[in-house]
Amino acid sequence: SFVIGNDVLNGAHPIWAEDENGTKIPLNIYGSDLHINGKSVQGQIDSNKSNIKNLGEGVAGSTALTAALSALPQTSKESKLSCGVGTGAYSSRYAVGFGCASKVNKRVDINAGGSYVFGGSKSYGGGTLDSGVVKAGFVFKLGELNKPTQISMKDKKVMATKIGTLTDKNEKLQNKVSTLMARLERLEKIASRDIKSKDLALIKN
CATH class of the missing domain: 3.30.1300.30 (GSPII I/J protein-like)
Structure with a gap:
């Protein structure tokens, strides 16, 4: 209700x-x-x-x-x-x-x-x-x-020249290293043959 x-x-x-x-x-x-x-x-x-x-x-x-x-x-x-x-x-x-x-x-x-x-x-x-x-x-x-550091066009050219010079020097050094390694391998082969010849001579005697 x-x-x-x-x-x-x-x-x-x-x-x-x-x-x-x-x-x-x-x-x-x-x-x-x-x-x-x-x-x-x-x-x-x-x-x-x-x-x-x-x-x-x-x-x-x-x-x-x-x-x-x-x-x-x-x-x-x-x-x-x-x-x-x-x-x-x-x-x-x-x-x-x-x-x-x-x-x-x-x-x-x-x-x-x-x-x-x-x-x-x-x-x-x-x-x-x-x-x-x-x-x-x-x-x-x-x-x-x-001021932000900005590289001028002249500085860029100088840096590019230096990088190119370093690249050339690096290639020349690599060529020299390759030549020296080849010579070293030849010397090792010659030395190995001499040792074998001496060993054979000792065996014969």
Whole structure:
């Protein structure tokens, strides 16, 4: 049975259900919808469940977007302009990003890019988590700059000449070693024949 309490608790009458023994049991709304202030309780529960699910998917998509952005180039080192493509994945949400970094001068670098998550944006009731994001950054180098060591074309030619000379010398040394080894083998053969001749002479005597 449905019971409405006579006492007022916290400004309201408590309600509950009882069985035939007067024991409190769960209150089951069957065959109709329970409304509070004109709003369906079950509808609100279903809406909250859907919003929570969409929010979770949106957070996963945001994580994938961030991962894709993190894979993009931040600074350009060897060239004045560098571009790249990045990908990100998290909890079955996948994103792809594209961005570029440019060296404005010796002390300033800029980078910009964006990423897009597949599956579209997700609405969670009070707002929407979009499917795309963009970013821009600036790098300012302070203090003394360390100049990279670069080899000039003249130095490269000098080094190439030295390497060629060393290669020629190495080949000549190898040829000399081969010649000396051949002579050594011949001397060993001659010495071996002399020893055998002496041994035969001793046997005959």
